[in-house]
Amino acid sequence: xxxxxxxxxxxxxxxxxxxxxxxxxxxxxxxxxxxxxxxxxxxxxxxxxxxxxxxxxxxxxxxxxxxxxxxxxxxxxxxxxxxxxxxxxxxxxxxxxxxxxxxxxxxxxxxxxxxxxxxxxxxxxxxxxxxxxxxxxxxxxxxxxxxxxxxxxxxxxxxxxxxxxxxxxxxxxxxxxxxxxxxxxxxxxxxxxxxxxxxxxxxxxxxxxxxxxxxxxxxxxxxxxxxxxxxxxxxxxxxxxxxxxxxxxxxxxxxxxxxxxxxxxxxxxxxxxxxxxxxxxxxxxxxxxxxxxxxxxxxxxxxxxxxxxxxxxxxxxxxxxxxxxxxxxxxxxxxxxxxxxxxxxxxxxxxxx
Numbered sequence: 001x002x003x004x005x006x007x008x009x010x011x012x013x014x015x016x017x018x019x020x021x022x023x024x025x026x027x028x029x030x031x032x033x034x035x036x037x038x039x040x041x042x043x044x045x046x047x048x049x050x051x052x053x054x055x056x057x058x059x060x061x062x063x064x065x066x067x068x069x070x071x072x073x074x075x076x077x078x079x080x081x082x083x084x085x086x087x088x089x090x091x092x093x094x095x096x097x098x099x100x101x102x103x104x105x106x107x108x109x110x111x112x113x114x115x116x117x118x119x120x121x122x123x124x125x126x127x128x129x130x131x132x133x134x135x136x137x138x139x140x141x142x143x144x145x146x147x148x149x150x151x152x153x154x155x156x157x158x159x160x161x162x163x164x165x166x167x168x169x170x171x172x173x174x175x176x177x178x179x180x181x182x183x184x185x186x187x188x189x190x191x192x193x194x195x196x197x198x199x200x201x202x203x204x205x206x207x208x209x210x211x212x213x214x215x216x217x218x219x220x221x222x223x224x225x226x227x228x229x230x231x232x233x234x235x236x237x238x239x240x241x242x243x244x245x246x247x248x249x250x251x252x253x254x255x256x257x258x259x260x261x262x263x264x265x266x267x268x269x270x271x272x273x274x275x276x277x278x279x280x281x282x283x284x285x286x287x288x289x290x291x292x293x294x295x296x297x298x299x300x301x302x303x304x305x306x307x308x309x310x311x312x313x314x315x316x317x318x319x320x321x322x323x324x325x326x327x328x329x330x331x332x333x334x335x336x337x338x339x340x341x342x343x344x345x346x347x348x349x350x351x352x353x
Contacts, residue, residue, distance in 0.1 A: 001074065002057050004082030012083060013040055014050050015059060019071045019079040023331050028068025073295040073330065076307075080292055080334055087335050089343055097122075097344060102351055111351045112244055115324055115344055120247025123309075123337045125328025128245045129348075132321055138192055141185045143178040145169075151178060158191070251328060290342050295330050305330055309337045311345035316353040324348060 004012065017038055021029045031047040038047070051069050054060045059075035062068070071079065089097075101114045112129045119127030137158040144152040146166060151173075153165045169178075188204065189197040248268060252261075293308040309332065310325030325341045326332070 002059070002078075004078055010040065010042070011050055011054060013038065014047060015054055015071075015075065016079065016083045018051070018054075018060060018069055019075060019083070022070050023333060026331055028063055028070050030068040033068075073297070076294050076330055077297070080294070084334055084338075086338050089339050094343060097340075098347060101344070101347060108352050111348060112322075112324075113246070115348050116244050116246040119324070119326050119340065119344060120250055122340055123326040123328065123332065124250050124253060125326040125332060125337075126245055126247045126251055127324075127326050128243065129324040130322055131242050131244070138189050138194070138197060141189065142182050145173075145175065145178060148172065245327075290325075290338050290345075292334070292338070307332050309334065309341050311341045313345040313349040313352075315349065321352075322348075 007015065014034060017034055018029045021027075021033070021037075031044040031051060034047050035042060035044045042050075051060060054075070055062070055069065058072055059078060060069040061072050063070055097118060100118045101111060108131075112131055116127035116129050119125075121127075138155065139158045140154075140156040142154045144154060146152050149168055149171050150166050151169045153167055155163045155165075185201075188200055192200065251268075290309060290311045293310070295305050295307065306327055307330045308325055308327050310323050312320040312323050315321050324345055326337055
């Protein structure tokens, strides 16, 4: 694939102006327009030749019969990676975001909800956050045999939420071992949050293991691993994540044609498919800073032609605990959205700690 360094100065400047104009207006960009606005002294004919070369490289294309060009996904990617001049938020913008997201006496859920609303409003797209399910107090836990090698862990919170996980158990396990594990957990963890329960068990499994026989101890440990926020659960299991999306209606604000409306409809369908979206955002948790997914670069949004600008946020131990960002058309204002997402992720990380 062609890289920015493979283009000469003239081609880079023309590509930059085509993309910036398209992101601003949404319309194809013609050579006559560029000849009036480029800092270079070039005729419309010379610009058309360069644009034809960029089209041959797969960076521009002509929609319908228009004489103008718009960037391809490859052209957008080259622009974002090598030509984009990312701005910075003003002090007033930072203070405004802090006022809206922070406030006083807000819960973690309130902070995350305000962050998604704010991102949606400022980016004119849908704002989202993918977060761990924050702790509700536990009401009841139970191990239920499924077959000779599996058991169901049933977790009920005081808020009435129920989650079920299947774990492997030793073949031929006596029913009494599951009853003992159930009693052990309920006696210690009722009324505790998941995080409190994890800390209690981590300590007790070391100091009081003698109270349990070896098989029962293994069951308790397996049950704990199935819902306590292990790396696998946090990253891969949608049930361990809470997805908040605000501002879907903003995706309809810039719809000009039926094909645009169809793309937005497909994006709405994508946003309803929580499992796939969570798995995609799990990739962003492995990144250091902002990541950008453009169009068909990710399978989930290949049909709707959408972009994501996402950033992980961290706890005070600098562990990634969630992801936030915006979803919108590929014609996002990347120069503005990228620093906005980056600042908000850092702000949320501070507030939840």
